[in-house]
Ligand code: KDG
């Protein structure tokens with residue numbers, strides 16, 4: 001029997017910070033897992049290095065489920081983003097190893113393809129409505145069939161989701177940047193610019209929007225109702241998702257589909273949302289929700305309630321997570337859509353072999369495992385730098401959800 005011989009926690013910052021776990025077996029097979037938790041990277045690195053790596057040495061790398069249960073039940077302290085991201089990194093690395101040992105891509109081990117490719121949505125944004133419309137046009141030119149639209153709210157410093165240069169990176173400062181928030185300005189403006197997108201491009205395009213946890217349930221209900229005729233693919237995170245019953249109120253008032261779950265890390269965190277059919281798309285990911293093993297469990301529960309998948313895929317999820325996401329997305333029966341932001345050229349200097357993007361669809365690599373390799377020499381050129389996500393304050397100076 002092969003055993004786990006080496007466990008390395010790799011931290012690099014090619015354009016942004018990434019934490020990667022590399023597991024090597026006694027047969028010399030390596031597996032990669034993403035362990036990046038944006039703005040709290042070193043907490044997961046320490047969890048893995050100090051508390052998980054010593055437990056893995058000598059274990060059988062083939063026993064993925066048992067290792068998952070060992071790390072989850074063995075921690076005693078359940079769930080939470082740091083624990084679940086650490087477990088995810090181990091889980092994904094072990095699936096990568098299992099695929100390499102079998103000589104098969106991971107999606108074959110999950111039951112094989114249910115579809116030819118994975119529909120993705122990209123991010124269009126603008127400092128004003130005209131710039132947003134130009135950005136949507138440019139993404140359509142590139143073949144995207146689904147586009148998320150966000151525009152800067154006039155008069156506020158810093159709106160979530162609005163790109164300044166070629167790449168959007170909110171975790172860009174050594175201490176959290178303070179942005180402003182006004183619910184009334186947002187509620188007046190967002191339906192207006194989403195209508196402009198529909199007016200210009202019609203309905204032959206999936207249109208998405210991220211509220212980013214900013215509204216109360218009744219405000220979210222009003223927003224959803226006000227954009228109903230625009231037939232959004234979804235409104236995302238209308239209200240902070242830890243209050244699961246809040247979605248009952250939103251649901252009572254609007255047929256605009258709801259997506260949530262990117263900050264949630266276990267099946268327990270989405271159980272009520274799913275079993276009460278309070279959402280339409282579940283956005284949990286392989287990196288923050290316990291790896292491929294646990295994500296599959298969440299998606300299977302969602303399938304029982306006709307809820308589709310719509311995994312988070314921002315640029316703070318490394319190319320290893322993109323590969324893991326596509327492996328799951330291509331296999332599960334209830335796939336909905338996959339977020340895809342892509343990464344900077346520096347990131348692709350470190351991570352090679354990312355899934356192929358063509359005409360708004362992602363296609364998995366046919367290489368055994370997940371198909372991603374990690375370039376240590378390139379990684380060494382990009383040392384870790386502390387970076388924080390912004391925070392938001394309402395106009396009276398009080399803290400708001402960012
Ligand atoms: O690290 C935080 C980002 O991943 C998040 O703000 C991105 O909301 C997001 C999205 O939908 O991509």
Ligand code: MG
Pocket residue numbers: 210212236237262
């Ligand atoms: Mg989001």
